Amino acid sequence: MEYTNQREAYGSTLVELGKVNRNIVILDADLGGSTRGKLFEENFPDRHVEMGIAEANMTSVAAGLAQTGKIPFVNTFAVFASGRAYDQIRQTIAIGKLNVKICGSSAGVSDFGDGSTHQSVEDVAIMRAIPNMTVLCPADANETVKAVRALAEYDGPCYIRLNRNDYPNVTSPDEPFQIGVPSILKEGSDVVLFATGYMLTLAMEAASKLEGRVSVKVVNISTIKPLDQVRIKELVKGAKGVVTAEEHSIVGGLGSAIAEALRLERMPVEFVGIQDCFGRSAHSYGDILKYQNLTTERVVEAIETIVSLQ
Amino acid sequence: MYNEKLVADLEDKARKLRRNVIVSMGVGFAGHIGGSFSSADMVAALYFHKLRHDPENKKMAERDRFLLSKGHVAILQYSALAEAGYFPVEDLVNTKRIDSYLQGHPDVLKTPGIEAGTGSLGQGLSIGLGMAMGLKMDGLDSKVYVLMGDGEQQEGQIWEAAMAATVYNTDNLVGIVDCNKLQATGPICERFDAGDIRHKWESFGWNTIEINGHDMKEILWALDETDKRNGKPTVIIMNTVKGKGLSFAENVVSYHNGMLSKENYDKAMAELS
Numbered sequence: 384m385e386y387t388n389q390r391e392a393y394g395s396t397l398v399e400l401g402k403v404n405r406n407i408v409i410l411d412a413d414l415g416g417s418t419r420g421k422l423f424e425e426n427f428p429d430r431h432v433e434m435g436i437a438e439a440n441m442t443s444v445a446a447g448l449a450q451t452g453k454i455p456f457v458n459t460f461a462v463f464a465s466g467r468a469y470d471q472i473r474q475t476i477a478i479g480k481l482n483v484k485i486c487g488s489s490a491g492v493s494d495f496g497d498g499s500t501h502q503s504v505e506d507v508a509i510m511r512a513i514p515n516m517t518v519l520c521p522a523d524a525n526e527t528v529k530a531v532r533a534l535a536e537y538d539g540p541c542y543i544r545l546n547r548n549d550y551p552n553v554t555s556p557d558e559p560f561q562i563g564v565p566s567i568l569k570e571g572s573d574v575v576l577f578a579t580g581y582m583l584t585l586a587m588e589a590a591s592k593l594e595g596r597v598s599v600k601v602v603n604i605s606t607i608k609p610l611d612q613v614r615i616k617e618l619v620k621g622a623k624g625v626v627t628a629e630e631h632s633i634v635g636g637l638g639s640a641i642a643e644a645l646r647l648e649r650m651p652v653e654f655v656g657i658q659d660c661f662g663r664s665a666h667s668y669g670d671i672l673k674y675q676n677l678t679t680e681r682v683v684e685a686i687e688t689i690v691s692l693q
Numbered sequence: 694m695y696n697e698k699l700v701a702d703l704e705d706k707a708r709k710l711r712r713n714v715i716v717s718m719g720v721g722f723a724g725h726i727g728g729s730f731s732s733a734d735m736v737a738a739l740y741f742h743k744l745r746h747d748p749e750n751k752k753m754a755e756r757d758r759f760l761l762s763k764g765h766v767a768i769l770q771y772s773a774l775a776e777a778g779y780f781p782v783e784d785l786v787n788t789k790r791i792d793s794y795l796q797g798h799p800d801v802l803k804t805p806g807i808e809a810g811t812g813s814l815g816q817g818l819s820i821g822l823g824m825a826m827g828l829k830m831d832g833l834d835s836k837v838y839v840l841m842g843d844g845e846q847q848e849g850q851i852w853e854a855a856m857a858a859t860v861y862n863t864d865n866l867v868g869i870v871d872c873n874k875l876q877a878t879g880p881i882c883e884r885f886d887a888g889d890i891r892h893k894w895e896s897f898g899w900n901t902i903e904i905n906g907h908d909m910k911e912i913l914w915a916l917d918e919t920d921k922r923n924g925k926p927t928v929i930i931m932n933t934v935k936g937k938g939l940s941f942a943e944n945v946v947s948y949h950n951g952m953l954s955k956e957n958y959d960k961a962m963a964e965l966s
Contacts, residue, residue, distance in 0.1 A: 408830070432826065435860070440819045440853035447823020450801075450809060451831065452754075455823075471850075474813040475820060479801040 385556060386524035389545040390488060394419025396531040397456060398426050404535060405430075408453045410445055412438050417547075418458035418488040442468035442476070442485070449481040454535060460494065461487030461544055465506035476540045477515045484534050485510075485542045490520075491580065491630035492657075493547035495671040498664035502671070503544075504657045508635025510542040511608045517541040517562060518608040520629075520637075522583040523552040526605055529560035537562055546581050546630075548668045553584045554603065563606045565614060571600035574626060574686050575619045579604045579637045582628035582655070582677065589682035597690055607637055612644040624651040624689035628682055630672075632657045651692050653685040699742065700909045706776065707737035707909075711938050712965040713772030717785035717795070720958045727948040729769035731873035731906065731933035732840060738912045739838060740773040748778040751805060757835050758808045758824050762817020763842040763871065764798040765950070771795050771804070779806040815848025817841060818868055822858050825866040825926075836919070838867045844876030846887045852897070858926045859898035867919045868899070868928035871906060873935035877949045894928045906931030940964060 386392040401407050401423055409431045411420040424431035434441035438459050445455035457464065464487040465472075476483045487506050494501040510518050517539060521527045527545065534541055558566060568583070569590055576599050578586035583603050590599040602618055604610070619625055625645065627638040638654035645652060657675050665671035672678060710733045718724035740746075745757045761770050768788060775782040780794075787793040794803045798812030809820045821839035828835045841851065858866055876884055887893070891901050902918055904911040912931070919927045935949070936942030939961055942951070953961065 408827075429830070432861075434857055435853075437850075437853035437857065439816075439850045440822075440857055443816045443819030443850070443854075444823035444826065444857070446809065447820040447825070448827045449823075450758075450820070451824050451827025453827050453830070470813050471816060471819075475810045475816060479810045481801075 385552065386528070387551060388549045389521065389524050389527045390417070390419045390547060392524040392527040393486065393531055393545055394422035396528045397423050400532065400535045401427050401430065404454065406452060406454045407535065408432060408448055408455045410434050410441050410455055410457045412436055412441050412459045414459055414488070418486065420458045438463045438467045439471050442471035445483045446471070446475040446481050449483050454482060454484070456484045456486055458486045458488060460501060461490035461503035461506045462501055465503065465509045465542070469509060473513055477513045480515050480539050482538050483540055487542060487544045489547040490544040491546065492662050492671045492675055493668060495665040495668050499661040502662035504632040504661060505635065506544060507607055507631050507637070511635060511640065515540055516608065517606070519543040519562065519606055520579045521545070521605045522554050522580060522603050523550065525552040525556045526554045526560060530605065533560060533562050544580065550581060550584060553587055563609050563611060565611070565618065566603045567600065568603055569599065569601040571598040572621060573598040573623050574689050575600045575602060575622045576626045576628065576682070576686065577602050577604050577637060577641050578628040579607060580630050582630055585677070585679045585682055586628050588679040589686060592679065592683055593686060597686055599686060604637055607640055610640050610644055615641060615644040616648065619645065619648065619650060622650070624653070624692060626653050626655060626682065626685045626689060628655040630677055632659055634659050651689055653688050655682050655685050695910050695913050700913070703737050703741060703909050706741045707734045708938070708965055709776060710737055710769060710772045712962065713775065713782065713785055714768050715953070715958065715961045715965065717768045717771060717788040718953060719786060720953055720955050722789065723950050723952045724768055725765045725950050726939065726942050727875065727935040727945070728763060728842060728871065728873060729766040730937045730939055730942065731935045732766060732769055732871045733938065734907050734909060735840065735869060735871070735912055735931060736769055736773050738909065738916060740777050742913065743916045744838070745835065748806070751779070754831070755833055755835055758821065758837040760809050760811065760817045760821045760837065760839045761799055762811055762839050763814065763845055764811030764817070767797065767799050770799060774806040814845045815850040818851055818854040821866055822854050822863060825863040826861055828865060829863065834865070836865045836867060838869060840869045840871060843870055843872040843874065843890065844881055846870065846890055847885050855894065855897040855899065862924045863926050864922040864924050866926040868926065870928060870930050871933055872930060873933045875935045875944070875946050875949065879946055891930050898925060900925050900927040901930060902927065903930045903932070906933035907937055938965065
């Protein structure tokens with residue numbers, strides 16, 4: 384079935400995988416209803432481990448489970464997964480290349496109501512800075528299903544960032560998915576727009592608004608790390624410049640990763656992202672996106688900035 | 694109760710481990726002598742008597758696991774692993790060298806026989822709990838032993854793990870607390886006293902045993918007590934002396950992570966021969 388919510392896609396895909404792979408174990412820290420780890424608990428109570436409100440312990444327990452051959456998926460909100468359990472991830476999981484999957488749920492500003500304490504503006508930067516870590520940020524529910532299946536097959540530490548809210552799919556369920564491989568959603572030649580997560584939806588809207596005026600190539604970067612730098616250089620060849628779009632701080636996220644890849648190219652890069660600030664509570668996802676200037680209009684403006692440089 | 698030969702053999706092993714620690718430190722390099730020497734008797738009893746393990750079949754699923762949560766005394770664990778045959782004793786002198794597989798703290802990818810990367814204090818018990826849970830899921834009766842420090846009891850994560858271990862009835866998990874009463878900056882009672890540790894563990898639902906950590910018979914008894922599975926994890930609180938067995942290092946704070954002069958190196962080797 385087709386989902387329109389990444390959390391639902393995540394929880395349901397884990398159940399599907401749990402039926403065929405007895406080694407998959409899910410850990411939650413009293414947020415299973417929200418992370419949808421609850422679905423796994425309902426189906427396989429013996430392989431769902433409730434760890435209580437203790438994320439540091441949960442993350443190290445996952446390391447121990449991995450060392451006995453299990454494939455643990457650790458669920459909590461992205462702020463806690465990347466912040467509260469950072470040291471546990473770094474010291475044991477990443478240094479030892481242990482097969483632990485960390486799910487940063489309700490990532491970015493998607494937990495609009497709970498405000499700055501629950502909105503992760505820096506989780507990608509934190510996780511991306513850790514050696515040996517793979518960082519995934521699927522665009523929508525369709526891609527989440529494929530990413531979770533790929534994670535179960537992948538042997539090593541991985542962080543996956545998921546949105547809390549419902550929104551229509553922008554990627555096709557038939558599109559093949561491979562960790563580390565960017566996909567082109569729309570061809571174009573003037574400006575290359577790299578987007579990740581929900582911002583891919585806004586990127587496609589922006590590209591279509593500029594149709595006939597600016598030829599925009601839209602690339603989905605759902606693996607932020609490892610980033611194939613050779614492939615990124617190929618994708619931008621001949622373009623006037625690059626725009627990146629992410630629901631994350633401009634410090635250390637997708638924009639930084641793309642700029643690092645293009646550091647020896649003579650090519651301008653403009654970032655659409657959160658301007659190094661915390662969020663606040665909002666009544667809707669739309670309100671907080673607008674507050675953080677994460678809008679289609681802002682993506683259009685960024686593309687026009689690149690074009691105007693010529 | 695325990696045959697005298699076994700006890701004498703293990704005491705001899707403990708002396709060898711202490712000697713290996715000195716050899717692996719060498720002259721002029723800092724090393725965690727104090728905590729290595731306070732834990733040496735327990736580690737000898739584990740590796741040369743209690744643990745089900747096989748250096749020829751390092752990854753056998755049924756092995757018991759030993760985790761060094763107080764990862765700074767890695768040189769003690771290396772000494773035991775070398776003595777047990779995981780790698781040549783001669784390699785100990787290369788500890789911490791740029792090209793060595795013997796790192797300053799346990800590294801699961803680099804060193805044979807290391808079960809988990811530790812060094813950031815307070816995390817070993819949680820990792821051990823995960824292993825204990827995984828072993829139970831697989832129907833294996835292997836046990837997991839986690840050695841912690843008494844200073845380390847200041848880390849909050851230990852108490853998160855203590856709580857979770859009783860929720861999941863991991864009676865295959867054994868915590869060992871080396872109470873040598875000194876932390877890096879001074880006596881624990883003067884620096885940051887966690888109070889009645891045994892009572893704390895008890896209140897979290899653990900079986901508790903308190904012993905003299907330098908009495909081999911008591912160590913063997915305590916380890917055997919942990920085999921009585923009653924649905925609860927067990928913690929062994931062992932009272933020890935930091936730097937035990939080395940006259941000039943006993944109860945001396947600076948030997949938490951100290952360096953040996955040529956003179957003290959020779960003196961140590963003589964005392965431990």
